[in-house]
Amino acid sequence: MSGLVIAGLFFGLLLFLIFARMPIGLAMLVCGLLGSYTIFGRWAPVFAQLKHHAFETFSSYSLSVVPLFLLMGAFAMKGGLSEALFRAAAAWLGHRRGGVAMAGVGASAGFGAICGSSLATAATMGRVALPELRKHGYSGALATGSLAAGGTLGILIPPSIILVIYAILTEQNIAKLFVAAMIPGLLAALGYMITVAITVRLNPDDAMRTPRLPLMARLKALGEIWPVVAIFVVMIGGMNMGVFTPTEGAAFGAAGTGLVAALRGKLGFAALIDCFRSTAASTGMIFFIILGAGSFNSFLAITRLPVFAADWVGGLAVAPVMVLVVILLIYLVFGCVMDSLSMILLTVPIFFPIIMTLDFGLTPEETALWFGILVLIVVEVGLITPPVGMNLFIINSMAPGVSMMQTYRGVIPFVASDIIRTGILIALPPLTLGLVWLLF
DSSP, X not given: OOHHHHHHHHHHHHHHHHHTTOOHHHHHHHHHHHHHHHHHSSSHHHHHHHHHHHHHHHTOSGGGHHXXXXXXXXXXXXXXXXXXXXXXXXXXXXXXXXXXXXXHHHHHHHHHTTTOOHHHHHHHHHHHHHHHHHHTTOOHXXXXXXXXXXXXXXXXXXXXXXXXXXXXXXXXXXXXXXXHHHHHHHXXXXXXXXXXXXXXXXXXXGOOOOOOOOHHHHHHHHHTTHHHHHHHHHHHHHHHTTSXXXXXXXXXXXXXXXXXXXXXXXXOHHHHHHHHHHHHHHHHHHHHHHHHHHHHHHHHHHHTHHHHHHHHHHTSOSOHHHHHHHHHHHHHHHTTTSOHHHXXXXXXXXXXXXXXXXXXXXXXXXXXXXXXXXXXXHHHHHTTSTTTOHHHHXXXXXOTTOOHHHHHHHHHHHHHHHHHHHHHHHHOTHHHHHHHHHHO
């Protein structure tokens, strides 16, 4: 059999194992090892390749940023920073029509700046904001839909673990990717708030107004979140100015967030150990997925599937933008059944060479940065796309009395907002690259 046929067979086997509920890291590792054995015909080169890949990957300095960002998010959750963010956002927006839902979106954006995980952002903000939304008379559809959408800001607002992995896979500058994600992330938060405003005007019964707080009360609530702002500005600003590397910036963020949590009296010894334990468990899961993806992608490289795919697409008489749209649609479909990290690790080694052969009027680095942000956006849209978006299940499980159909109905306007925003970013690459051009 040819390499392409073998690649197709084992890619099909991988999808079957994923749908059969095998952990995706294990599924990729098994298919990668068996596929390489099928080509080599013996185990010695397969295990030699696995040993080399494991050492090369896990000794990478860049990858050390992952547990540090995870630890920062754990400290933020234990330290009650999510509650402070929501209180501040609600104090300034709550009196508007749909304002409490807007506050949930704004707090999700702020928490995403110190968390880096979409699912963790959705779960945390759901626990904090959902009771308030229901108490103020918001419908189950709007309450769950807005928070599920807000959760996707967790990995779009820098820092983002997924962007770190993408940067390592494609050999791009992590700091530049963080900068490129800032305007799309802010546009996402703004788009969700506009969606809330339109929804409550079309369906006035979905939300109620809350009384406007006095100015001093609003300023006090704002004062409670200055540590979050300070940590974000110093961490991201320091990386962009070359004061420290992304790993050093993540270490500063973790230390700063831990100090804030301790000063707030929320980080005792038991909570500290719990943060370390959850960070270790999440890091182990992510690293195992990376190992499995590396094994499977090494197998694909042996079959030369990425090279053949790039050459084939390059020979088509199709506009580059159409190729990009098709790839993004594939990501959108996969996002409904796979987590974002697994999808990035599995598909980027195949799709990235294809994109780099196309002419979008940008330099290779600009194309790589732009494509990374677009992929991140559509992957996150998959997390809220019915019927199997992961964020939808997380939020709905925290909302007793709200049916899954209500959550589906509530999130549809936010999916439409995402699709419109993605189209704008495809048509206007400077929206993604403008800050990169300005700062670098």
